[in-house]
Amino acid sequence: MLTRRAALFGAAGIAAAPLIATAAKAEEAMTPVAAPADLSKLKRIKRELVAPPFVHEHEQVAPGDPRIVEFEMEIVEKEIEVDRGAYLQGMTFNGSIPGPMMVVHQDDYVELTLINPARNMLQHNVDFHAATGGLGGGALTLVNPGEKTVLRFKATRSGTFVYHCAPGGPMIPWHVAAGMVGTIMVLPREGLSDHKGRPVTYDRVYYIGENEFYIPKDEKGNYKRYADVGESYPDTEEVMNGLIPSHVVFNGAVGALTGDKALTAKVGEKVLFVHSQGNRDTRPHLIGGHGDLVWEHGKFSNVPDRDLETWFIRGGSAGAALYEFLQPGLYAYVNHNLIEAVNLGATAHVKVEGAWNNDLMEQVVAPTEMIS
Template structure:
């Protein structure tokens, strides 16, 4: 059951957005029991344990079988997280991580997700897959109270990287999203990725970046406020949210989550697929010192990738993918190229690349030395 505070919050949110909520109620109350059952008894099943971002669970790049039912389980976890040294967020998460874990399947596979909302939570939650068809992306069929679980199955009919997020109705939707409830599902073509000429292309590793904008209130003295639970944080957070000016723009949940000791790693000569998700705002990733060799800017793998991009654009509410082969060793910075958000608000990741320097690509002809001119 919902707590009294959570019920009041949900009720207030629903009253504030009747059109959207009525649509959600109409879709959610639809009785699907009379629909002809899908006979999938002949399909094999495979189960994947989800990895903690920026890692991604093991998967095939080229499908070795026909379509399968791919099973996942995710727990919704409400918890406080530290966003920066002086800032905490009452977060709502898929599986305890921000972003939510990436799921990988192949086109025409069936995704079967068990979604669980532990009784220790205070809020209703659901999941809207941008990769799915109908029922508000599954959101209208997955709304669960604390202490409930649901199982949703959908056919992955479109290839690409797609956002998923919580969408419980009305102003609860943006609040849950900017509190951490978003992630990515990658639907690979069965034959794998292809370059602009239609030739097969593979990657050596995936780096999964989830970009989040957070809106943490401050008190009268200018210090970030801290709350006992998500419900208590809502009124003050809503006031900051509605000004559309984030206090933090971060990769993978907090400032510095992917820098310093937490920096990502790669090797010279490796092809790395960067998958970038932003469920709420537009963003523009850039790899300082590198490029997007092949970029699926809209995230859709049957579209011809763009070539040699310096910066690419990810629309709010979507995921994109970029493939780069690292040619030089050293430290690379992967940033949101709104440099204010990268340097001042937290949207920066580092990649440490091992290898041997190639002077043909870049050479320091003269090291810094005295200059006597005026």
């Protein structure tokens, strides 16, 4: 089944057409035939999603029995200025890159209403790495422009998990590289625990989504700009297949988490950093700090690593690191491929307020001119 605007994309429409048809057939083949689950006795709660790096209101310890947690998410295709003069024809969940982070507890039910407005050009869906069956929900959430669907799944495993768009074939890497990646955090019902099984809480949580973009250039070396997402496809595919990104960024753009958009904290606060990457491996590092507790694989049922300087996030996954800030100042949170951090954009800043502790670090002698 072609989208209503497939004829408008030129080469993109031609490339997408058989994939859209295949995806639609897959959706029909996966139509459930079992009796609906009876969850009528479960309490329902609705959560309003917020744009990263922030996370919607949630409890760290489950307040009672499992619940059905309702979310609503709209797909937005739009142009995004990734850097000065560099524009991405983006595809997003709820208008942000990365998509918003959802938080539930293990054994809760996630109920997502996914909306694909008629103004969009392409089919979209959601593959939840936290879900079981039906291509992570991808086979049951494929929506054309002008359609919406509702998916419910049980969050059976705790941890941080990626979700992304996966409409089929070469559309999958294109949609992911255009920004359609997010994270769901499934907390243990009793909350987080440290390496000795003791309860752990956080004062703040920040979600950092790392993306690599492949923005084409013209023969003069200037970034090209397109009228819509469909027009951008042929050139973008060619750049993507070269596997050399033009940008590697946190939260959708160079400088998205620096300057007046920097993250904030206070001395003595414990901050949970959740970090995702949809495609490529990355190595988060907090300059001047550490990972006190790190769930490198993102799975809270595993014992966390301790005192890491740099940790590893595999492509297609999300991990979490907890750190208690001990000194004030400006911290850089980076991908420790420093070429990607400094030259391509994968840097965030954390402004920390509080009193300096000379016992931890002291400038014994200020820089002075050497006399020969």
